[in-house]
Amino acid sequence: MRLRGKDMVGLRNSTAQEIELILNTAEAMKGIVNRQIKKVPTLRGRTVITVFYEASTRTRTSFELAAKYLSADTVGVAAATSSVSKGESLKDTARNIAAMGADVVVLRHPMAGAAELLAGTLKASVINAGDGAHEHPSQGLLDLFTAREKKGRLEGLKVAIIGDIMHSRVARSDIWGYTRMGAEVRLAGPSTLMPKDIEKMGAKVCGNIEEALADADVINVLRIQTERQQQGLFPGLREYSRMFCVNRERLRLAAPDALLMHPGPMNRGIEISPDVADGLQSVITEQVTNGVAVRMALLYLLIGGGAR
Amino acid sequence: MKLIIKGGLVVDPVAGSVLKKDILVVDGKVARIGSNLSVDGAAVIDAAGRLVAPGLIDMHVHLREPGFEAKETIYTGTRAAARGGFTAVACMPNTNPVIDNAALVGSVINSARSGGLVHVYPVGAITRGSRGEELAEMGDMAEAGAVAFSDDGTPVANAGLMRRAMQYAAMLDKPLISHSEEKSLSAGGSMHEGRVSTILGLKGIPACAEEVMVARDILLAEETGCRVHIAHVSTAGSVRLLREARARGVRVSAEATPHHFTLTDEAVMGFDTFTKVNPPLRTEDDLAAVKQGLADGVIDVIATDHAPHTAEEKDVEYERAPFGLAGLETAVGLVWTELVATGVLTPLRAITCMTLNPARILGIPKGALAPGSDADITIIDPALAGVVDPAKFAGKGRNTPFAGRVLKGLPWLTMISGKIVMRGGVLLEENQQQ
Numbered sequence: 122m123r124l125r126g127k128d129m130v131g132l133r134n135s136t137a138q139e140i141e142l143i144l145n146t147a148e149a150m151k152g153i154v155n156r157q158i159k160k161v162p163t164l165r166g167r168t169v170i171t172v173f174y175e176a177s178t179r180t181r182t183s184f185e186l187a188a189k190y191l192s193a194d195t196v197g198v199a200a201a202t203s204s205v206s207k208g209e210s211l212k213d214t215a216r217n218i219a220a221m222g223a224d225v226v227v228l229r230h231p232m233a234g235a236a237e238l239l240a241g242t243l244k245a246s247v248i249n250a251g252d253g254a255h256e257h258p259s260q261g262l263l264d265l266f267t268a269r270e271k272k273g274r275l276e277g278l279k280v281a282i283i284g285d286i287m288h289s290r291v292a293r294s295d296i297w298g299y300t301r302m303g304a305e306v307r308l309a310g311p312s313t314l315m316p317k318d319i320e321k322m323g324a325k326v327c328g329n330i331e332e333a334l335a336d337a338d339v340i341n342v343l344r345i346q347t348e349r350q351q352q353g354l355f356p357g358l359r360e361y362s363r364m365f366c367v368n369r370e371r372l373r374l375a376a377p378d379a380l381l382m383h384p385g386p387m388n389r390g391i392e393i394s395p396d397v398a399d400g401l402q403s404v405i406t407e408q409v410t411n412g413v414a415v416r417m418a419l420l421y422l423l424i425g426g427g428a429r
Numbered sequence: 430m431k432l433i434i435k436g437g438l439v440v441d442p443v444a445g446s447v448l449k450k451d452i453l454v455v456d457g458k459v460a461r462i463g464s465n466l467s468v469d470g471a472a473v474i475d476a477a478g479r480l481v482a483p484g485l486i487d488m489h490v491h492l493r494e495p496g497f498e499a500k501e502t503i504y505t506g507t508r509a510a511a512r513g514g515f516t517a518v519a520c521m522p523n524t525n526p527v528i529d530n531a532a533l534v535g536s537v538i539n540s541a542r543s544g545g546l547v548h549v550y551p552v553g554a555i556t557r558g559s560r561g562e563e564l565a566e567m568g569d570m571a572e573a574g575a576v577a578f579s580d581d582g583t584p585v586a587n588a589g590l591m592r593r594a595m596q597y598a599a600m601l602d603k604p605l606i607s608h609s610e611e612k613s614l615s616a617g618g619s620m621h622e623g624r625v626s627t628i629l630g631l632k633g634i635p636a637c638a639e640e641v642m643v644a645r646d647i648l649l650a651e652e653t654g655c656r657v658h659i660a661h662v663s664t665a666g667s668v669r670l671l672r673e674a675r676a677r678g679v680r681v682s683a684e685a686t687p688h689h690f691t692l693t694d695e696a697v698m699g700f701d702t703f704t705k706v707n708p709p710l711r712t713e714d715d716l717a718a719v720k721q722g723l724a725d726g727v728i729d730v731i732a733t734d735h736a737p738h739t740a741e742e743k744d745v746e747y748e749r750a751p752f753g754l755a756g757l758e759t760a761v762g763l764v765w766t767e768l769v770a771t772g773v774l775t776p777l778r779a780i781t782c783m784t785l786n787p788a789r790i791l792g793i794p795k796g797a798l799a800p801g802s803d804a805d806i807t808i809i810d811p812a813l814a815g816v817v818d819p820a821k822f823a824g825k826g827r828n829t830p831f832a833g834r835v836l837k838g839l840p841w842l843t844m845i846s847g848k849i850v851m852r853g854g855v856l857l858e859e860n861q862q863q
Binding site for chain 2: 234235318
């Protein structure tokens with residue numbers, strides 16, 4: 122089995138079989154990550170270029186390590202140091218990078234649709250590492266992987282996503298991924314940060330956080346960005362925290378063995394209380410490990426032995 | 430120079446008739462309209478099976494000159510118009526500089542006279558530089574030939590200023606064309622706010638961003654008595670507001686574009702920047718309401734909002750791309766395919782929306798066929814079908830979301846003052862024109 126397309130720009134277009142294939146492959150990859158000698162020759166001679174138009178430590182490092190563990194060569198391009206700052210268009214930048222022989226371009230970009238624009242331009246595979254508020258499929262996949270690993274299944278799970286849904290590409294990839302695998306997704310957050318018609322994506326919008334958390338098996342807490350307050354989208358962090366912070370008391374509403382996730386970076390004490398973030402139910406650091414495995418799986422399936 | 434258009438169905442929007450008649454054109458004017466005309470030495474155009482209409486008028490185009498000649502010029506834009514079956518266009522003032530004084534109005538008219546292929550009627554700005562701060566000299570511009578006033582693209586945000594503009598335009602008996610958009614509701618948006626914008630993660634422009642301004646300008650029109658024309662109506666709510674206003678007798682007219690009655694926000698899926706227009710493509714319900722408004726007369730005019738851009742400007746991230754599509758060369762085909770063939774509009778109603786109605790709103794002596802009138806004539810062949818091919822466009826802007834679409838019912842001949850400038854979809858060179 123293999124993936125249908127040459128790219129991974131979002132989970133909206135992925136079938137349940139494809140998601141399953143990626144998660145199964147990631148399981149094998151996690152074995153490599155856990156070894157003392159983290160190196161297999163699978164992608165030797167292949168080149169992965171990460172192009173990041175937004176600051177990111179975790180995702181970028183995760184992709185670069187994933188490529189290195191598979192023996193691919195990696196180069197990172199940061200927008201600030203590239204010709205982007207000289208006014209070169211995204212497409213021209215990408216064409217030049219591809220002309221140097223990249224097999225995979227990993228793109229992080231502040232604007233929705235940027236990865237699709239590149240995918241349509243380049244022969245190389247494009248992996249979307251987050252485009253505006255559109256999708257962040259590798260994050261969605263690592264969330265699914267973590268949930269499946271801990272719970273043994275995805276079907277029938279109750280998943281609560283809490284916070285700024287409107288600006289979250291993670292929420293969108295999660296909704297597509299979880300619902301496609303048969304899980305139930307509930308959303309809660311300030312109504313001004315709940316995008317219109319999101320229930321048409323297959324998620325349930327809850328009127329308050331308690332409703333979303335009731336008997337939940339997985340809780341994904343999103344980062345609240347302070348600049349959204351400056352934009353007037355909600356009145357203040359104090360009130361936000363009072364109404365939407367996932368704390369110990371609220372966590373009790375969920376299933377006793379509920380998993381607590383956060384895509385990072387966390388605002389401790391605002392969207393999540395520190396004791397919960399570091400508590401027994403938190404799988405936040407495991408998510409990071411699993412992220413490397415999932416990204417290895419994506420690289421392998423797109424350009425490795427299993428590729429077209 | 431004599432010419433007879435024989436055997437066509439002559440569409441007369443003034444009489445409200447569609448009758449098989451011949452038209453004799455002599456020296457650029459309509460000489461006679463009658464049955465079985467024959468005149469010695471007259472060239473004959475066989476229009477059997479075709480509709481012979483007054484020259485079509487597009488009251489909302491962007492010719493981009495001066496200032497944005499890479500996108501379009503008066504020369505290329507008027508050729509796009511002729512190829513699309515139009516004999517006259519009204520051009521919007523959001524050029525660089527903005528057409529906000531009599532000298533600039535004069536310069537557009539002069540450029541159109543020397544290089545334009547169809548008649549060009551400039552629309553002047555409401556406020557200086559379209560900055561929305563102080564009134565432009567509308568009186569001078571009207572005298573110089575401006576047919577209407579609009580800050581199209583940058584709506585007049587200040588209600589007090591818009592009210593004064595209406596009072597002033599009423600004195601001049603010129604219409605104000607309202608680009609109805611409340612920027613505090615639309616800011617940062619690049620498509621309709623709804624299911625698709627949520628899926629794509631693009632900031633949305635809610636329907637109310639348009640409707641709030643339509644409501645405001647209807648109320649101001651009612652109070653000032655000014656003739657107000659609502660440009661590019663895109664939402665069901667706007668159609669409802671217009672219907673109520675018309676029932677009260679408010680002097681408000683409105684237009685809809687072919688893209689707003691053809692495409693919905695679903696077309697944005699895939700991030701094709703050619704679908705990025707302002708106002709944005711809306712939903713099925715909105716599309717149905719716009720069609721209904723055109724059918725029952727609440728919307729008077731079909732206009733294209735022809736907004737050409739260069740390939741480079743559109744070949745970028747969706748949020749970064751400019752709004753607008755090139756509409757002149759697909760308009761008639763879309764009207765016929767989407768509205769006439771489907772029974773939404775009769776051929777007479779469709780043609781009235783592109784001839785008599787815009788002519789009356791703009792107060793120009795066009796849009797009718799009668800002995801003595803200029804021989805501006807468009808012949809539409811309802812059986813002629815073709816695939817939209819932007820490479821064949823006469824205009825510079827190739828930014829159309831309709832490439833590859835099969836349209837049936839196309840302009841077959843464009844005649845301006847008795848001169849055939851387009852035949853069979855092909856522009857005729859100067860030396861071929863009769």
